[in-house]
Amino acid sequence: MTAASAHFDEAQGALIASGDWHADAASVLPGLGGKTVRILDGAGITQLDTNGAWLLLSAACPGAGDPMPELRAFQPRHLAMLQLVAQHGAATRTLPGPQREGVRLITGRGTLALWGHVVGLLDFIGRLFVELVALVPRPGSWRWRELGAQVRDVFVGAIPIVAGMLFLLGVVFAYLLGDQARQYGANIFVVDGMVLAVLREVSPVIVAVLVAGRTGAAITAQIGTMKVTEEIDAITTLGLSPLTVLVIPRILALLLAMPLLVFIGDIAGLAGGMLVAQQQLDISFSMFMDRLADVILLKTLLVGLGKAPVFAIFIALIACRMGLSVTRDARSVGANTTSTVVQSLVAIIILNAIFAVMFVRLGI
Amino acid sequence: MGDTVIEVRDVFTTLGGHAIHRGLSLSVARGEVIALIGGSGTGKSVLLKEIIGLLRPQAGRIALFGQSVWDSTPDQMNGLRRRFGVLFQDGALFSSLSVEDNVATPLFEHTALPHATCRQLARLKLALAGLPLDTAKKRPSELSGGMRKRVALARALSLDPELLFLDEPTSGLDPISARAFDRLIRLLADSLGLTVFLVTHDLDTLFSIIDRVIVLSNGRVLGSGTVAELKHIDDPWLHDYFAARSSEGEPVHGN
Numbered sequence: 129m130t131a132a133s134a135h136f137d138e139a140q141g142a143l144i145a146s147g148d149w150h151a152d153a154a155s156v157l158p159g160l161g162g163k164t165v166r167i168l169d170g171a172g173i174t175q176l177d178t179n180g181a182w183l184l185l186s187a188a189c190p191g192a193g194d195p196m197p198e199l200r201a202f203q204p205r206h207l208a209m210l211q212l213v214a215q216h217g218a219a220t221r222t223l224p225g226p227q228r229e230g231v232r233l234i235t236g237r238g239t240l241a242l243w244g245h246v247v248g249l250l251d252f253i254g255r256l257f258v259e260l261v262a263l264v265p266r267p268g269s270w271r272w273r274e275l276g277a278q279v280r281d282v283f284v285g286a287i288p289i290v291a292g293m294l295f296l297l298g299v300v301f302a303y304l305l306g307d308q309a310r311q312y313g314a315n316i317f318v319v320d321g322m323v324l325a326v327l328r329e330v331s332p333v334i335v336a337v338l339v340a341g342r343t344g345a346a347i348t349a350q351i352g353t354m355k356v357t358e359e360i361d362a363i364t365t366l367g368l369s370p371l372t373v374l375v376i377p378r379i380l381a382l383l384l385a386m387p388l389l390v391f392i393g394d395i396a397g398l399a400g401g402m403l404v405a406q407q408q409l410d411i412s413f414s415m416f417m418d419r420l421a422d423v424i425l426l427k428t429l430l431v432g433l434g435k436a437p438v439f440a441i442f443i444a445l446i447a448c449r450m451g452l453s454v455t456r457d458a459r460s461v462g463a464n465t466t467s468t469v470v471q472s473l474v475a476i477i478i479l480n481a482i483f484a485v486m487f488v489r490l491g492i
Numbered sequence: 493m494g495d496t497v498i499e500v501r502d503v504f505t506t507l508g509g510h511a512i513h514r515g516l517s518l519s520v521a522r523g524e525v526i527a528l529i530g531g532s533g534t535g536k537s538v539l540l541k542e543i544i545g546l547l548r549p550q551a552g553r554i555a556l557f558g559q560s561v562w563d564s565t566p567d568q569m570n571g572l573r574r575r576f577g578v579l580f581q582d583g584a585l586f587s588s589l590s591v592e593d594n595v596a597t598p599l600f601e602h603t604a605l606p607h608a609t610c611r612q613l614a615r616l617k618l619a620l621a622g623l624p625l626d627t628a629k630k631r632p633s634e635l636s637g638g639m640r641k642r643v644a645l646a647r648a649l650s651l652d653p654e655l656l657f658l659d660e661p662t663s664g665l666d667p668i669s670a671r672a673f674d675r676l677i678r679l680l681a682d683s684l685g686l687t688v689f690l691v692t693h694d695l696d697t698l699f700s701i702i703d704r705v706i707v708l709s710n711g712r713v714l715g716s717g718t719v720a721e722l723k724h725i726d727d728p729w730l731h732d733y734f735a736a737r738s739s740e741g742e743p744v745h746g747n
Contacts, residue, residue, distance in 0.1 A: 150652065151599060151602075151603045151605060151651065151652070152604065154603075154604075154605050154609065177684070178613075178616060178617070178620065178649075178652050179613055179652050182612070182616050205685070208683065209683070212620075212683050213616065216619035216620050217616050455633065456587075456633040457587030457588070457632070457633045458587045459587050459588040
């Protein structure tokens with residue numbers, strides 16, 4: 129192993145290289161300051177690979193139209209290497225400049241993408257509806273086993289995290305509410321506040337956010353990976369519909385699981401409130417329960433539980449559609465999974481706002 | 493130059509309670525183009541993974557360029573990795589990078605060259621692998637299977653390795669592309685002075701470009717030599733293996 133070296137002999141116009149010429153030899157190339165290299169001397173070169181040969185050649189004739197210098201005193205195998213590189217290397221000289229994209233191009237492309245997205249979603253919902261209508265009279269072709277497996281994943285797997293999160297949120301809410309209520313001696317009204325906040329808003333929204341992050345992302349990643357590995361194509365070729373086999377069981381599973389999860393969230397949230405009420409506000413568990421029985425309205429419970437299936441449908445539709453629109457590579461699985469979570473969260477917030485306005489207008 | 497590039501001695505491997513290699517030994521000299529063959533489940537790909545440092549055997553010594561793969565420090569191992577290139581079976585191109593960035597990645601990581609130079613060198617490798625220049629800016633997902641293999645070959649060659657590992661280079665290619673790929677491998681091996689170690693099932697590859705074939709069977713090397721020499725080995729699997737070609741090929745060529 130000898131280090132590469134090179135110097136420029138101005139009298140002869142010769143670039144004289146020696147040593148081992150690899151990719152790392154770039155740093156020893158002398159600055160030529162625009163002078164023409166007429167001779168490339170390789171008498172001292174001990175090793176030459178394609179990277180080294182390319183570096184020498186591009187130093188000797190930097191412009192595309194420059195004449196090849198005379199190759200002097202190279203060993204035959206090094207000469208062969210130089211000629212191989214020169215033969216293929218001509219094409220690598222001209223770097224096409226990076227394409228500049230104007231604002232109009234980006235805006236136009238973004239608008240088209242958005243439009244394509246909306247059309248795609250409508251198309252997806254339409255096809256789904258057709259499949260569903262065709263499936264209703266044929267209970268034999270429902271995927272009950274898949275549905276069961278999905279309910280287990282979506283519902284049973286999410287119970288600990290939902291209960292834990294809502295319990296802690298219940299604690300925080302009761303603590304803050306209690307702090308205010310105590311100043312007016314209105315300790316017991318904490319129960320009223322908790323019922324309204326947890327049952328109507330906190331539990332449905334937080335559960336939907338958790339499900340979007342947990343199940344929505346999983347659905348997109350799973351269906352997307354199946355798309356990449358051509359499993360979806362295999363399902364279609366077997367005469368099955370990916371919508372029947374994959375999408376409908378997932379939508380139904382979410383539809384069943386979300387209200388149940390919201391109910392579990394309700395109980396956990398109130399339990400958290402009850403604990404704080406006892407510790408901080410001297411409201412015993414039995415007092416809390418008595419008051420709860422007085423103030424809880426079926427209407428409040430149903431409003432909260434009623435939001436859940438709507439959130440569920442949106443999360444499931446978005447997740448399945450993004451999964452099926454994955455293209456052939458791993459990058460697109462990641463991008464679509466991210467997009468599922470973002471779209472689901474935005475949908476949940478907007479839907480919740482619509483519900484709030486609607487319920488007020490309807491006097492519920 | 494008769495020095496040994498790959499040395500595998502007394503390797504034992506057990507995977508999932510199943511003995512795969514039982515005292516396997518082989519060696520490859522500089523400049524050879526070697527094919528490793530064997531029935532399904534004889535541990536060809538496992539051996540390849542052990543040689544390139546992805547899977548540790550239970551016992552035995554594996555050395556590349558005289559340096560043990562499994563007793564090297566991480567720095568020594570990285571030094572070794574610069575000296576060999578690997579072509580994975582399905583190409584294993586990075587789907588988030590353009591074709592030329594895929595090929596330039598080893599140069600970005602292992603040399604101090606400016607990125608523009610790395611990309612130009614990457615194009616040189618793409619040209620050597622027989623790809624037209626307009627593939628450079630494409631994404632791997634836009635290419636056909638044969639072109640992806642060529643890009644993967646270009647990436648394996650980007651640091652000008654002395655040793656090239658190929659895992660089933662012609663699988664999934666049509667016969668015309670497969671033969672073209674074979675010729676390319678041989679051409680590059682000869683012009684760049686590479687040592688090539690390939691795992692294959694493709695008989696046409698064996699007959700056209702291989703100097704020496706190594707046969708794995710029952711966790712050991714059953715035999716090694718040219719195709720003609722192997723035909724004299726009395727082994728049922730090897731017999732069936734070569735019979736598969738003669739029964740197909742002869743009526744067509746009439747000899």
